[in-house]
Amino acid sequence: MRFLMVEDSDDLAQSVSERLRLDGHAVDRAGSLAEAEDCLSAAPYDLILLDLSLPDGDGRSFLTRQRRARHDVPIIVMTARAAVSDRVDVLDLGADDYLTKPFDFAELEARCRAVLRRRGGASETVQRFAGFTFNPLTAQLVVAGEPRELRNRELRLLEILLAAPDRIFSKSQLCDRLFSYAESVSDNAIEVYVARLRKKLEGSGAQIDTVRGMGYRLTAT
Amino acid sequence: MKGGGSLSLRARLVLQLLVLAALLAVLLFQAVRTVAGDAAKETLDSVLGAATLAIADELRGSDQGVTVDLPHEAFSILGSISEDRIFYRVAVEDATITGYADLPMPSAAQGPAAPSAPIFYTAPYRNAEVRVAMVRRVVLAGQLATPVTVLVAQTRSGQAAIAARVANRAAAIGLGVFALAAALSILTAGSVLRPINRLAEAVGRRGPSDLRSVDHPTPAELRPLVESLNGLIARLRAALTRTETFIAEAAHHIRTPLATVRARAETALRKAESEDARETLRAVIRAVEESARSASQLLDHATVVYRSDRPARESVDLARLVEGLANSFGPVAGLKDVGIGFQGTEAKLEVMGDRLLIEAALRNLLDNAVKYSAPDTDIMLRLSREGGSACVEVADRGRGLSGSAQAALTRRFARGANVGDVVGSGLGLTIVDEVAAAHGGRFELAEREGGGTCARFWVPLS
Numbered sequence: 001m002r003f004l005m006v007e008d009s010d011d012l013a014q015s016v017s018e019r020l021r022l023d024g025h026a027v028d029r030a031g032s033l034a035e036a037e038d039c040l041s042a043a044p045y046d047l048i049l050l051d052l053s054l055p056d057g058d059g060r061s062f063l064t065r066q067r068r069a070r071h072d073v074p075i076i077v078m079t080a081r082a083a084v085s086d087r088v089d090v091l092d093l094g095a096d097d098y099l100t101k102p103f104d105f106a107e108l109e110a111r112c113r114a115v116l117r118r119r120g121g122a123s124e125t126v127q128r129f130a131g132f133t134f135n136p137l138t139a140q141l142v143v144a145g146e147p148r149e150l151r152n153r154e155l156r157l158l159e160i161l162l163a164a165p166d167r168i169f170s171k172s173q174l175c176d177r178l179f180s181y182a183e184s185v186s187d188n189a190i191e192v193y194v195a196r197l198r199k200k201l202e203g204s205g206a207q208i209d210t211v212r213g214m215g216y217r218l219t220a221t
Numbered sequence: 222m223k224g225g226g227s228l229s230l231r232a233r234l235v236l237q238l239l240v241l242a243a244l245l246a247v248l249l250f251q252a253v254r255t256v257a258g259d260a261a262k263e264t265l266d267s268v269l270g271a272a273t274l275a276i277a278d279e280l281r282g283s284d285q286g287v288t289v290d291l292p293h294e295a296f297s298i299l300g301s302i303s304e305d306r307i308f309y310r311v312a313v314e315d316a317t318i319t320g321y322a323d324l325p326m327p328s329a330a331q332g333p334a335a336p337s338a339p340i341f342y343t344a345p346y347r348n349a350e351v352r353v354a355m356v357r358r359v360v361l362a363g364q365l366a367t368p369v370t371v372l373v374a375q376t377r378s379g380q381a382a383i384a385a386r387v388a389n390r391a392a393a394i395g396l397g398v399f400a401l402a403a404a405l406s407i408l409t410a411g412s413v414l415r416p417i418n419r420l421a422e423a424v425g426r427r428g429p430s431d432l433r434s435v436d437h438p439t440p441a442e443l444r445p446l447v448e449s450l451n452g453l454i455a456r457l458r459a460a461l462t463r464t465e466t467f468i469a470e471a472a473h474h475i476r477t478p479l480a481t482v483r484a485r486a487e488t489a490l491r492k493a494e495s496e497d498a499r500e501t502l503r504a505v506i507r508a509v510e511e512s513a514r515s516a517s518q519l520l521d522h523a524t525v526v527y528r529s530d531r532p533a534r535e536s537v538d539l540a541r542l543v544e545g546l547a548n549s550f551g552p553v554a555g556l557k558d559v560g561i562g563f564q565g566t567e568a569k570l571e572v573m574g575d576r577l578l579i580e581a582a583l584r585n586l587l588d589n590a591v592k593y594s595a596p597d598t599d600i601m602l603r604l605s606r607e608g609g610s611a612c613v614e615v616a617d618r619g620r621g622l623s624g625s626a627q628a629a630l631t632r633r634f635a636r637g638a639n640v641g642d643v644v645g646s647g648l649g650l651t652i653v654d655e656v657a658a659a660h661g662g663r664f665e666l667a668e669r670e671g672g673g674t675c676a677r678f679w680v681p682l683s
Contacts, residue, residue, distance in 0.1 A: 177491075
């Protein structure tokens with residue numbers, strides 16, 4: 001996905017961009033509302049991450065202007081203001097969703113996905129591997145013409161593995177990406193999800209190998 | 222304030238008006254008595270004088286001397302006015318021709334204002350005060366001009382009786398005037414103070430966030446008060462705006478670096494190979510999460526405490542609110558494969574209340590439900606109508622209460638015994654409880670049948 005991040009703090013913008021790039025997203029950054037307008041006129045974006053406190057104005061005015069001009073790029077407001085009134089406000093102004101800093105990247109990703117799904121997102125997100133196609137937006141796996149629904153954690157696990165086929169991911173790595181840091185789970189909890197995903201992938205020509213003492217990897221037979 | 226300063230305006234006004242009325246009544250009483258007394262005295266004097274003149278007119282001179290033919294009418298006029306005794310004396314020089322020889326002459330020689338007009342004086346006579354009228358005439362007796370003095374006297378018990386009657390009436394008039402003035406002063410105090418009461422009422426009725434200036438129509442005298450009140454309101458508004466801006470900025474300045482720390486820690490965690498480093502990074506992320514959560518709960522709690530005092534009264538569509546919340550929590554719950562089900566009611570459920578407070582309360586309940594839910598379970602949101610109240614039920618399949626009493630869980634910063642390592646501040650349920658109380662509603666926590674927790678939140682319907 002291609003993100004436009006409107007955020008005045010260099011540190012934050014840089015760290016968030018770096019983190020998003022790790023997941024294969026492209027991120028452009030605008031430090032002010034004016035820069036954001038320039039970026040928007042130059043390139044198409046799948047999603048805008050908008051901070052509210054910007055040097056040349058309130059993000060809300062940008063939001064209002066975008067919606068009034070019928071530019072319907074999905075906008076997720078990303079703000080330090082956590083008061084209930086702020087949440088209500090921003091959604092009323094036409095934001096698609098709302099995230100309070102600091103945020104969990106898994107949550108950001110989940111919210112982006114939900115927004116894009118609601119908006120009837122792009123079809124080019126469909127990925128192919130071995131004998132299946134996979135649409136992360138609709139959480140649909142199609143094996144030999146047969147659609148199979150993936151649950152959220154199965155979907156994310158597949159995404160992680162699919163980003164680097166044949167690479168070995170340790171249990172701890174997978175746990176960190178699948179579970180929230182707010183809950184502590186044993187590394188073995190991942191086995192449940194690997195087992196479920198294996199079942200969903202049956203007959204697709206793809207399989208998840210257990211590499212003894214190392215972890216798991218996705219391979220095509 | 223102390224002493225006279227704290228006496229109510231109304232009491233002060235009424236008291237002063239009453240003192241004024243009493244003073245006026247006494248003055249009126251005195252004036253009526255004096256004027257009426259003087260008038261009575263003058264009337265009696267002129268009758269007495271007329272009788273004296275009538276006698277003087279009957280004086281005749283002849284060679285034998287001065288004779289007088291006492292006119293009967295003169296005495297009958299005097300007798301008709303009162304029962305007072307009458308004395309008379311006609312004298313040439315000091316020799317009495319007729320009447321009471323001991324009737325006293327005026328103490329000093331007083332000339333009459335006009336030669337023919339009578340002189341009046343008061344003198345003691347026969348154990349009583351008498352009023353005497355005296356007329357001097359010169360009568361030709363033979364060839365001699367003989368000075369004759371005519372005296373007519375009357376006791377004054379009649380005048381005293383008149384004076385007493387007049388005094389009684391004057392007192393009655395004075396009392397009547399006082400009573401009327403008192404009644405009027407109470408009415409006046411009421412009407413004078415009404416604008417103040419209205420102003421106080423208009424200001425008193427305001428909600429906590431109503432910081433408009435007062436433009437209530439007020440009399441000129443109250444304008445300085447209203448102006449200073451408006452000044453105060455404006456300063457308060459400015460201070461509040463500054464505080465809100467400050468809080469927003471403070472939050473911004475705290476959360477932005479926290480977000481940076483979290484993003485960097487997550488990135489580092491993705492790249493870290495050593496298990497030690499990974500453990501440290503996880504701890505960092507947890508700490509960031511915890512402090513951010515505490516900060517927002519504290520802010521929310523401050524908002525709830527501030528607004529609970531006088532919650533706004535607006536119509537809140539509960540179904541819309543709950544559905545909106547379910548949608549907003551959907552992606553987060555989805556991360557754990559937790560679904561959120563919503564079951565509304567056929568009829569619209571509208572409650573009168575503070576939307577922000579109710580939303581804060583429900584958000585906390587839902588947040589708890591998501592946090593404590595086991596993976597692959599569902600959270601059920603159920604709206605229902607129970608008598609005069611709307612009930613929102615949030616039921617999860619989490620770890621339940623494990624015997625913790627609700628009262629203990631709603632205490633500030635208190636957390637259940639079985640929270641384990643789930644991040645939390647211990648303020649969430651306090652917020653829910655306070656919001657329910659502020660709306661005249663109720664909040665209840667119970668173990669859910671089949672495991673988990675069931676939280677119920679009631680708000681009276683509009």
